[in-house]
Amino acid sequence: MQGMVGFEDLSAKRAAVAVVGLGYVGLPLAVALAGHFRVIGFDVSAKRIRDLDSGLDRTGELSATDISASGARFTDDPAELGQARLFLVAVPTPIDAHRIPDLRPVIGASRTVGAALKPGSVVVYESTVYPGLTEELCGPLLEEASGLVCGRDFWLGYSPERVNPGDREHRLETIVKVVAGQNPACAELLSQVYGRVVRAGVYRAPDIRTAEAAKVIENTQRDLNIALMNELAMIFERMGIDTLEVLEAAGTKWNFLPFRPGLVGGHCIGVDPYYLTFKAEALGHHPQVILAGRKINDYMGKYIAEATIKRLIKAGLRIKGARVGVLGLTFKENVSDLRNTRVVDLVRELEEYGVRVLVQDAKADPAEAEAECGIRLCGLDRLRDLEAIVLAVVHDEYKSIGLAELKTWFRDPAKALLIDVKGFFRPRDLAAAGFAFWRL
Numbered sequence: 001m002q003g004m005v006g007f008e009d010l011s012a013k014r015a016a017v018a019v020v021g022l023g024y025v026g027l028p029l030a031v032a033l034a035g036h037f038r039v040i041g042f043d044v045s046a047k048r049i050r051d052l053d054s055g056l057d058r059t060g061e062l063s064a065t066d067i068s069a070s071g072a073r074f075t076d077d078p079a080e081l082g083q084a085r086l087f088l089v090a091v092p093t094p095i096d097a098h099r100i101p102d103l104r105p106v107i108g109a110s111r112t113v114g115a116a117l118k119p120g121s122v123v124v125y126e127s128t129v130y131p132g133l134t135e136e137l138c139g140p141l142l143e144e145a146s147g148l149v150c151g152r153d154f155w156l157g158y159s160p161e162r163v164n165p166g167d168r169e170h171r172l173e174t175i176v177k178v179v180a181g182q183n184p185a186c187a188e189l190l191s192q193v194y195g196r197v198v199r200a201g202v203y204r205a206p207d208i209r210t211a212e213a214a215k216v217i218e219n220t221q222r223d224l225n226i227a228l229m230n231e232l233a234m235i236f237e238r239m240g241i242d243t244l245e246v247l248e249a250a251g252t253k254w255n256f257l258p259f260r261p262g263l264v265g266g267h268c269i270g271v272d273p274y275y276l277t278f279k280a281e282a283l284g285h286h287p288q289v290i291l292a293g294r295k296i297n298d299y300m301g302k303y304i305a306e307a308t309i310k311r312l313i314k315a316g317l318r319i320k321g322a323r324v325g326v327l328g329l330t331f332k333e334n335v336s337d338l339r340n341t342r343v344v345d346l347v348r349e350l351e352e353y354g355v356r357v358l359v360q361d362a363k364a365d366p367a368e369a370e371a372e373c374g375i376r377l378c379g380l381d382r383l384r385d386l387e388a389i390v391l392a393v394v395h396d397e398y399k400s401i402g403l404a405e406l407k408t409w410f411r412d413p414a415k416a417l418l419i420d421v422k423g424f425f426r427p428r429d430l431a432a433a434g435f436a437f438w439r440l
Helices: 007-011 026-033 046-053 064-070 078-083 104-116 133-146 184-195 208-239 243-250 272-282 289-314 343-352 366-373 403-407 427-432
Strands: 016-020 039-042 073-075 084-089 121-125 154-158 177-181 202-204 323-327 356-360 388-391 417-420 436-439
Touching: 007 084, 007 184, 016 026, 016 078, 016 104, 026 039, 026 064, 039 078, 046 073, 078 084, 078 104, 084 104, 104 121, 104 133, 121 133, 121 184, 133 154, 133 208, 154 184, 154 208, 177 184, 177 208, 184 202, 208 243, 208 272, 208 289, 272 289, 289 343, 289 388, 289 417, 289 436, 323 343, 343 356, 427 436
Parallel strands: 016 039, 016 084, 039 073, 084 121, 121 154, 177 202, 323 356, 323 388, 388 417, 417 436
Antiparallel strands: 154 177
16 A cells, blocks of 8 residues: 655656546646646547647637646657546546436546556546546446555545636636545645645535535536526517516616526536436436426527527518528537537528528537538628528627628518527617517
């Protein structure tokens, strides 16, 4: 038996810190820690490593200067992980086509780390999981791959990621970091390590399961609140009331929460609740409120598409063969991430009606859009002779396009129809510019 790696060993760079998974979460973490420790950034994608070595971060979170100045070592060679004694696992935890947790990335990462483990190591998971997964699944996988005993030869920790892609205000350094360890010494080590880079401070959860549960309910709570707004939007639509005007009025009360209706996609809010419901059902409890919220939010792409079709009919425009331009495909504004984007639902539903949909996105990689979503992106210059425009994701590049210019994109400018999903334009401006419009 060997004692746990010490903070002094890491600070003196006698032992390295390995960050496994270099996406939205792992890369900023690796770069930040590299200012204080010897850091090895590992990713299974050789292309990702080549990009980072050349200073390119396709997620748009870090600049070439940020990457090159960090001093972090990036690699896709698992053998290099043998230099590390603290492993921070930040791989994705998606769901499959049946909305069941897809644990293949975290299982694969655990086996890779396990093969590199030495006595005294600590393995920390940042991926969103259901309560119990770190100790019940990951621990045994690490033991199997390493031949070491968890709690004697190596230790587990959990520190959930809270990164908000595209957000320049709420970042790793400015968000309180929750940490939990298998024992007090492990929790203390994590507090010290993360404390070097997180200015907002560190919060110690009493145990790993509590920290796992805290993470998974953060996004479940947000999902439910957005589902409520989406249901209200459907109700107010029937009443002929503008939902956003209702929310603006209600928002004058000090404790009214500022949630808005919309498409709920991405790798967190639209996914994490299913990790909790999966575990709950395994324990014999069928969640009702959480799954009801998920059902509403998963329906919104179809709902917006149907609203578009109704307004095309109302305007006396054709449906079959209608050219409809969709601005934005990523799951949120100003990011390139296409994971679990619900704009795809909107596009597919319009296509079911025979609509010819032309999709443009200012941030997404065209090859990735075709591979991941089966959608071929087009340039802005292709968005002409349209019957309708759907403003689905308000990237900054779209904000400078004025209503007068948008009007020229239509086959018949006198029947210009704008579906403003996010409510970016003011209704009076749209009316003054001669647009027929709808917003959620």
